[in-house]
Amino acid sequence: MLEGFTLFAKALWGFMTPWVLFDVLWATQLGIIVGMLPGLTATMGVALMTTLTFHMEPSNAVLILVCMYVGAIYGGSRSAILLNIPGTPANAATAVDGHPLARQGMAGRAIGIATTGSFLGSTIGLIMLAFFTPLIGNFALKFKSFEFFWLAIFGIVICGNLTAPKDPLKGWISGFLGLFVATIGMEPYHAYQRFSFGYMDLTGGIHLIPAMVGAFGFTEIITVMKQTRMEVVKGKIDRIFPRMADIAKYWKGIIRSGLVGTFIGAIPGVGEDIAAWTSYDLAKTASKTPEKFGKGSIEGLLVAETGNNSAVAGAMIPVLSLAIPGSAPAAVLLAAMFIHGVRPGPLIMIEFPSFVYQVVAMVLLATTAMFVLGLSMVRPLVKVLAIPREKLMPVVFVLCVIGSYAIQARMFDIGVMVVFGIIGYFMREMDYPIAPMVLGIILGSILDKNLIRSLIISEGYPLYFVESPISMVIAGVTLITFFSRTQWFRALKSKIGSVIRNPVLRSNKPD
Amino acid sequence: MKPENMPKADFVTSIVLMVFGVWVLLHSIQMPRFENLEANPFSVPGIVPGLLGAIIFLLSLVVFLRSLKQKGYRLGISATVIRNFTKDASIQRMLATILVCGVYGLGLIGRINYYLATFLFVLAFLLLFQYRPSQNDPRPVKLIAMSVLQAVLTAGAVGAVFRYLFLVELP
Structure with a gap:
């Protein structure tokens, strides 16, 4: 613990140079702008920034990406409050109470509350990040191929389940499609080219960044441009600085949302939007005034923003400890770390122990910058929201094109970006979530290598796959998650429930 | 997309996905097994994509059957609708x-x-x-x-x- 604190203090001190602090400020501010503009998501911002920071020192590059990530997730609350359009999917729950407050003439107050909620959420998240990453990292050292195989399947099943709550089947299909995409190209055991059909560019496989820029960026451009009309900002901004009473009154909700948000953020591929909705739902259930939710509740706004920003730090826990992203922007962050020569995963506490605490220090700096910038530059930044989408979207697409191309200088990657953008758009229209597909692309190589290793070790004997207690637990949770959504499981559950509740049925039980 | 049109969309997409799953499975079965190199039969290149193709097929089949139940096969395509x-x-x-x-x-x-x-x-x-x-x-x-x-x-x-x-x- 003390060693961890020393490493954290050293890392923080190392960042205390004017240039680094300048980087923190501009990257967080840019993140806020990216987040607040509908059509620019945190994922896209981090992906584009990865190409811009390609030639930088690794720690500086990752710091800028973390600032962009934290800033963008917070920045989305602005358009959610002022326009009722979440700047990023993570801020959908923010709009539910944030926009009614703005319509009641309390836009400034709502922005202040959202800023404070985001700051507190991030703070809780970073404490959890510092505490749990080394623990999970050390625990993951016990993982063998069976455990990693189950972890990949678990990621897809839980991500599909949570990102498509109404129809998890579509979430799972999306995830397995992503796993398939990852098998394209040269396989690791015999160097055989799968599904490349003699096309040279496909032998290297589909790369994550162009696929993600397309699936999140281009898809968003098509979705935004499709709408026949867009809202514009109306009304003035009142007092922004939050009242202490507003915050102190809901301290329980803040802590609960911070913890829940971090936990959900840490679940592979699930992300900040689900964290915000879960925090919001739990707060509504526990609230003394649930009737105010949806009509401009300070509590609702506060917990939604606490939940989504705590998930940012939460999503980094599996990135660092297992090399599995907790959310889509965290997936880009993971790819960027690999590009810069840092290898996150179970060995991180052995190979790069100081890096974990550097990331904690980065989140702290980004959170502080977000809080200061969030409260101080509201009025001038609101003008950015007045830029018409017709003028903004071509510039965004130009950035998507050059961003996809820049990392490997391959024309093929621009094609991948365009194709994934179109696929992503139609998937979204048909209610297939995109996040599981992207997670599948990331987890594909983990699944491929570890399934084959497991099959070779076990010689195809299935019980070997659940021999260790860790495998058994992950497999059990995965299967329960999967079967809990089937009709016969729900029927069985209600039958068991009725037997327990009904004393007549219980007394008729045979002895 | 309007919720009432979703069964129709599911009907079409599930057919596309089922065909895709079968195509992946067949393509994976046809991949070399390197028996002449005495490769471990569990390390052959087609094993993982083959399994994934089968899973995609099975999950899409469930979506297909569900869309049939919801009468998604009544696509109602006419010249007016297309216009x-x-x-x-x-x-x-x-x-x-x-x-x-x-x-x-x-x-x-x-x-x-x-x-x-x-x-x-x-x-x-x-x-x-x-x-x-x-x-x-x-x-x-x-x-x-x-x-x-x-x-x-x-x-x-x-x-x-x-x-x-x-x-x-x-x-």
Whole structure:
């Protein structure tokens, strides 16, 4: 613990140079702008920034990406409050109470509350990040191929389940499609080219960044441009600085949302939007005034923003400890770390122990910058929201094109970006979530290598796959998650429930 | 998409996905097994994609059966429906976005000079979505001039930043 604190203090001190602090400020501010503009998501911002920071020192590059990530997730609350359009999917729950407050003439107050909620959420998240990453990292050292195989399947099943709550089947299909995409190209055991059909560019496989820029960026451009009309900002901004009473009154909700948000953020591929909705739902259930939710509740706004920003730090826990992203922007962050020569995963506490605490220090700096910038530059930044989408979207697409191309200088990657953008758009229209597909692309190589290793070790004997207690637990949770959504499981559950509740049925039980 | 149309969409997409799953499975079965190299039978290249193809097929089959139950096979495609679909303003905007972005990303980039391609794309995008000659736009000259200016600035700024600041060889 003390060693961890020393490493954290050293890392923080190392960042205390004017240039680094300048980087923190501009990257967080840019993140806020990216987040607040509908059509620019945190994922896209981090992906584009990865190409811009390609030639930088690794720690500086990752710091800028973390600032962009934290800033963008917070920045989305602005358009959610002022326009009722979440700047990023993570801020959908923010709009539910944030926009009614703005319509009641309390836009400034709502922005202040959202800023404070985001700051507190991030703070809780970073404490959890510092505490749990080394623990999970050390625990993951016990993982063998069976455990990693189950972890990949678990990621897809839980991500599909949570990102498509109404129809998890579509979430799972999306995830397995992503796993398939990852098998394209040269396989690791015999160097055989799968599904490349003699096309040279496909032998290297589909790369994550162009696929993600397309699936999140281009898809968003098509979705935004499709709408026949867009809202514009109306009304003035009142007092922004939050009242202490507003915050102190809901301290329980803040802590609960911070913890829940971090936990959900840490679940592979699930992300900040689900964290915000879960925090919001739990707060509504526990609230003394649930009737105010949806009509401009300070509590609702506060917990939604606490939940989504705590998930940012939460999503980094599996990135660092297992090399599995907790959310889509965290997936880009993971790819960027690999590009810069840092290898996150179970060995991180052995190979790069100081890096974990550097990331904690980065989140702290980004959170502080977000809080200061969030409260101080509201009025001038609101003008950015007045830029018409017709003028903004071509510039965004130009950035998507050059961003996809820049990392490997391959024309093929621009094609991948365009194709994934179109696929992503139609998937979204048909209610297939995109996040599981992207997670599948990331987890594909983990699944491929570890399934084959497991099959070779076990010689195809299935019980070997659940021999260790860790495998058994992950497999059990995965299967329960999967079967809990089937009709016969729900029927069985209600039958068991009725037997327990009904004393007549219980007394008729045979002895 | 309207919720009432979802069973129809599910019916079509599930068929596409089932065919895709079977194609992946068959393609995986046909992959070499390297028996002449005495390779471990569990390390053959087709094993993982084959399993994934089978899973995609099975999950899509469930979606297909569910759509049948919801009468998704009644597609109700007629000339009027197609005409209304193509006349829908949002569909036209979606297709125009895909077309103009697709032409730039897949057609112009790499074939002509990057700055020129980007200039043409931005200009075409701005005019396509802003210029309405039929509505007697009172300021067409100003609109065109501003669009040209934005296109020049975007192409110049993005190209220069990536070429000279980030040292990327432009496509």
